[in-house]
Amino acid sequence: MSVQMPRWIMRFLTSPRELLIFLAGGVCAFGAMGIGAVVVIEGGIFNATASTPHLAVVAVAAHTAFIRSVEVRAAGVKPPARFAPAEVAAGFRDYDASCAVCHGAPGIAQARWASAMTPPPPYLEDAARRWRPRELYWIVGQGVKMTAMPAWAEVRSDGQVWNLVGFLEALPYLTAADYQHLRAEARSAGGAKTNH
Amino acid sequence: MLAIVCATPLSGCVRRPAAHTWAKFGGNPGQGALLVGRFSCGACHEIAGVEGAIGQVGPPLSTFGERTMIAGVLPNTPENLVRWLRHPQSVVPGNAMPDVGLTDAQARDVAAWLYRKH
Numbered sequence: 001m002s003v004q005m006p007r008w009i010m011r012f013l014t015s016p017r018e019l020l021i022f023l024a025g026g027v028c029a030f031g032a033m034g035i036g037a038v039v040v041i042e043g044g045i046f047n048a049t050a051s052t053p054h055l056a057v058v059a060v061a062a063h064t065a066f067i068r069s070v071e072v073r074a075a076g077v078k079p080p081a082r083f084a085p086a087e088v089a090a091g092f093r094d095y096d097a098s099c100a101v102c103h104g105a106p107g108i109a110q111a112r113w114a115s116a117m118t119p120p121p122p123y124l125e126d127a128a129r130r131w132r133p134r135e136l137y138w139i140v141g142q143g144v145k146m147t148a149m150p151a152w153a154e155v156r157s158d159g160q161v162w163n164l165v166g167f168l169e170a171l172p173y174l175t176a177a178d179y180q181h182l183r184a185e186a187r188s189a190g191g192a193k194t195n196h
Numbered sequence: 197m198l199a200i201v202c203a204t205p206l207s208g209c210v211r212r213p214a215a216h217t218w219a220k221f222g223g224n225p226g227q228g229a230l231l232v233g234r235f236s237c238g239a240c241h242e243i244a245g246v247e248g249a250i251g252q253v254g255p256p257l258s259t260f261g262e263r264t265m266i267a268g269v270l271p272n273t274p275e276n277l278v279r280w281l282r283h284p285q286s287v288v289p290g291n292a293m294p295d296v297g298l299t300d301a302q303a304r305d306v307a308a309w310l311y312r313k314h
Binding site for chain 2: 053056059060063104106107108109110112115116120121122123124125126129130175176177
């Protein structure tokens with residue numbers, strides 16, 4: 001054969017024959033991975049129970065994929081310049097009625113059954129320190145696959161989702177006593193006005 | 197109260213309860229590791245080796261066995277740690293850590309795991 005191979009390939013593979021063997025090896029490797037995937041899926045080898053934690057490698061891969069997915073997709077979202085106190089208060093009422101049961105609150109545990117999920121829902125006290133407002137908006141509104149986190153945008157208005165983000169931004173500044181105070185205030189104001 | 201001993205006082209190591217002390221105290225560290233994931237401890241605490249445990253709400257737990265005080269108010273002994281893990285709201289009312297509903301046996305498992313961490 002008189003095929004002229006590019007110079008950069010020649011640095012690793014010195015002849016067309018070696019290149020062919022290399023490519024054949026690659027095809028075989030992909031084939032083996034495909035067969036492996038079918039065996040794991042069809043053979044019931046993947047353990048889909050919530051009573052067992054993810055394998056560490058699966059947890060890291062899934063968590064990283066989630067973080068990157070949010071960062072990339074929320075990049076174009078424009079957050080409001082600021083959250084008005086009334087919006088944060090509305091966000092609190094919605095959070096207390098619909099989110100705290102799974103995510104807890106300062107000094108308040110998540111429901112015992114919520115921690116039986118896999119992955120268990122996280123507490124959100126410092127979520128605003130890890131995520132930008134536009135990313136929180138994306139997570140709350142669009143939900144998270146295979147975690148039981150719903151896409152709240154399907155049952156809340158855009159403004160209501162932003163109210164929740166406004167509350168999450170305030171959460172790192174709230175003590176357990178503050179949270180109880182907000183609850184008492186909301187109750188004396190005629191109870192929580194939220195959509196279920 | 198359990199004696200706090202160090203096997204090699206001259207090596208410059210930090211004094212930790214010896215393994216035999218923990219055997220007597222009870223608690224399964226392997227089970228404790230699972231519970232730490234279950235109850236989302238990592239959402240508020242940084243814990244080396246636990247996936248996603250990067251929380252900065254409470255103190256880091258990677259070297260908990262070396263800490264002198266629990267929550268700044270209880271000497272760090274196994275009994276006190278179990279008490280704190282089960283009822284943080286009774287020990288320090290109004291602090292951010294909730295009573296998550298650990299049973300006594302579960303709290304012992306978590307305690308055993310926390311003390312084993314280095």
